[in-house]
Amino acid sequence: MHPTVAAVTARITERSAAGRAAYLRRVEQATDRAPARHRLACANLAHGFAASEPAGKAALRGRVKPNVAIVTSYNDMLSAHQPFGSYPPVLKRAVVRAGGVAQVAGGVPAMCDGITQGRDGMQLSLYSRDVIAMSTAIALSHDMFDSALMLGVCDKIVPGLLIGALSFGHLPTVFVPAGPMASGLPNGEKARIRQLYAEGKVGREELLEAEAASYHSAGTCTFYGTANSNQLLMEVLGLHLPGSSFVNPGTPLRAALTRAAAARAVQITRQGGEPTPIATIVDEKAIVNACVALLASGGSTNHTLHLVAIARAAGITLTWDDLADLSAVVPLLARVYPNGAADVNHFHAAGGIAFLVHTLLRAGLLHEDVWTVAGRGLRHYTTEPVLRGSAETGDLTWEEGPKSSLDRDVLRPVDDPFSATGGLEVLHGPLGTAVLKTSAVRPEHRVVTAPAMVFDDQADLLAAFGEGRLDGRDLVAVVRYQGPAANGMPELHKLTPALGVLQDRGQQVAVVTDGRMSGASGKVPAAIHVTPEAALGGPLSRVRDGDLVTVDAERGLLSVQTHDGADLASREPTGRAPEGEEWAGTGRELFAAFRATVGPADAGASVFPSSGTPAQPAPREDSLVQPV
Template sequence: MSAAVHPVVAAVTDRIRERSAETRAAYLASVAEASGTAPARHRLACANLAHGFAAEPEAGKLALRGRVKPNIAIVTSYNDMLSAHKPFETYPPVLKKAVARAGGIAQVAGGVPAMCDGITQGRAGMQLSLYSRDVIAMSTAIALAHDMFDGGLFLGVCDKIVPGLLMGALSFGHLPAVFVPAGPMTSGLPNSEKAAVRQRYADGKATREELLEAEAASYHSAGTCTFYGTANSNQLLMEVLGLHLPGASFVNPGTPLRDALTRAAGERAARITRQGGEPTPIAEIVDEKAIVNACVALLASGGSTNHTLHLPAIAAAAGIQLTWDDLADLSDVVPLISRMYPNGSADVNHFHAAGGMAFFIHTLLREGLLHDDVTTIMGRGLSHYTREPVLRGGDLSWEEGPKESLDHAVLRPADRPFSAQGGLRVLRGPLGTGVIKVSAVKEEHRRVTAPAIVFDDQDDFLAAFAAGDLDGRDFVAVVRYQGPAANGMPELHKLNPALGVLQDRGQQVAIVTDGRMSGASGKVPAVIHVTPEAALGGPLSRVQDGDVITVDAVADRLDLDASLAGRVPSGRAASASEWTGTGRELFASFRRSVGAADTGASVFGAILPTGAPGEPAHDARDPRLEDSVVRTA
């Protein structure tokens, strides 16, 4: 089935292992220390244990008193405002029954917040979005901290929720973990049509009523949004990491197969505990090879740029040091084999129908681009995931998936890809280091040289667009002071329609920012996550209007035809209101302690790699005071 591992994939894996030797060993030592020969609950004092089962029926109390039955924690991101998480409303009783059938018991251990970037776009709440990932990780740890559990079921789908759940689960690496998806909503208004209405609205050619009707026709029911953004990238990566059941990621909610997979997840969680006979702690699943597999899958699928933040943070939670250089080197050899919006017109339902995860993993294994010799919740070998689930007479089983794509416009074999290289590139130069998603950018737009127009806020850009100040000129928009330490690194997705209008008029345009542009980064070249960020004195803070910038996604360069020597940071002075209201005042400690983008933008600490030879190293100043992110007028 699997070919010999590609030499670059092997080399990147080896250097990650060597780089991470000390931190990984420390992590595994902590996991070993937390492990025991008996259920953790039996190390609790009697009063502690009695609190843990006080609300259980008599049968549950008896089970939790004993040593035979594993107790599975359910950690859920359910809320009924968000379509992707609405299906989780009914999951806990279903999972409890499934765990019981497998000889265990389950308790809802806690809930985690789940916010939606789609709702908070352009709003103050977006400044909490990236921070919420680390809050979710901490919330997960709190749920598991009662020492009542022998394994976990983690219910999450969207942007920061799944990475946060995984980071929290990894802090209890001695416990088995099964991640339980909810599936995408059925296809509504095609994403390309929705984007066209957005662009017409930005150009003043569609009304608000027309725009709202298009949005409602696209986002229309329970389930994940169907475009290939961060939420669906999460699902694909969880399956490639071996934390989902095979083929579980993209089955629609409310279908018999979805329901059967949910029950099977509960049963599997019980069986991979020590008491269940197949002990599979998550620390054994998420290792260096698994992290590389996730990187390869992200690149091959043209996945969300947000994972250039999440994957280093997830890796760090397992004691593994992943860098953007690793992603860049993998991107040179990993082909782009899927086209889903915004990289094409199809959505994840079309991807699933074309062969889905079973074919996607099969073709990458066949070309030696994935490690097969990894541990998964199904056992040893990623080849378990070339199978797909089927219902026959009400019974769930797995059969070998397709060995050919059923739609080459959506999913192709790795030896006949859409592009020989992956969908993400890392650009470097005197302005710092940033990421660009090129899978949706036409080749003629992958190199832009134009004067800079500098903005300190996305609303300033939109005001300039509305006033016609950006018409008829080529430019590179520099939108700065949007990094993790400045204001939480909000997505700037609202800028895409306006930039698309200008590009369609024949202007050469690009954007360079220390903020994010969302998992739906589109056709306009966008160099994002630029580090060091402006608020910490990075080069973007010294760029001026008229400086000529080159965005070159072919040569992987981010260049400036001007000298920054002697310039001091400039920009609009920040007001206190930027950090108050909508709960932002509660996150001052996050702004002071958050790490750099290329180490995961996490508050948990990270090892900062030095810059490449001849490139600026990371600004090592520690933003321990709020004043450190106040801009000078």
């Protein structure tokens, strides 16, 4: 193992000892030699199989056949989740053929950040992850199941499903992807037209035509945002079947992989002979593997929240400084939009996850000795699925994947990376702690020192841009009161085209915010997820127009020099988070309890207590940030 990867893993393991032990004790207590449903009283069990077909009733009354829960995020509005509509009957038949029985245990909500960008609904987006986790727990709470199949793809859905599944850590669990849509309008062209629209050079019809040509069919959006980062991480965590993440919907191979996932969910039960509970798979080494894969591929910044929350659900304490230390030694190996011109279909064709895992394993940057749904060892994930014959009757096998990249403009080996370090930096300083995605930011834009322009709402910044008040000046846009306790930490991706216009004009531009940017953002340097957040008295609440702010991704610094020479801490806070009727409508008032209880960004921005771990990781001794 690379010494830094080994050291980070060791300190995570040591830090997590109490929380992990408490979690594993709960898992052990939930484990029983017989299927859980046989602890149910007769009336309870009868309720559980009342709607089943006669053969299913007979199987559920007995003790031999495992019952597989299907938890689905299907809806037919969202392209990524539309394919799941046909999955349950396919999965049920495949489970029966493998010797089990299956029931749809429940559904979870699935919202799209692409639809809600800049809208009030976006303020529910991050909270939806924890709602999905709770919905997953409700689906599995009936004690009828021996394993589970999780159907999800996009931003908050997969992390929510995983957090919920980990609360039933004794159950073997397989995640079932749907795959990306075929390539449409190149992402770079889409971004160009968005900027032209922001400048008023093309109209709404031209913009809509470009967007519709990009998002054009069933399947995941093809850029490398949070949804496709989810898919890569589930595979490297060992929760997908190898090579299944980026196979397009509606293809024979996709159908064969779906059936194979169902069969595998039977095989890894106690009755199937290869018991592999999800708590065994998601351990400290697996979490480090996920971090390394995120960094090497230039994945979404949203996972600096989600991976921390996922780890905590398994009793593991992961910190941003762990990610930063890994980023210093993990090279950037992929160029997929927004970090390059390619999309995930090009990445997959160039060698994809199989080659990425191969080259990272060879360099000692991934732990090979982990459990997965495919068996013991991460080397299963250097293979690719091959279907010989039809989807129904053909032979699905796994063969060794490529040992060299098929397109070095998209994917490279560790010894010839795009960058010697990963695509993520953690910034510290008197303004707090923040995350900055560097993989799509050109080197000349990675250090910005400029006067602050302070906004308490993204709409105010866009209005200032439209009025020309941002023209001809260097600036750091401080967009505050956007944290989890303020308004749910919405993505601020709508700001990217406007600020990109200013950057292209030669202005020095950066963003500092306690909110999020989209997994597709990156061209403009953005210090995001700033914690402590402004709504809880963080330093951003004291920044004023004209203060000189430095965003330095080279040195990991987020600093401020007040324009009037005043001590920042002595200033009274200005601005405020939404309150009262401002936090009402579009369902937002239903989430008041979440706003009151949500944790900080660097602890995963979750409403759930951790498994015996501190509520917030202590600052490093060398940190420039002191508690507020």
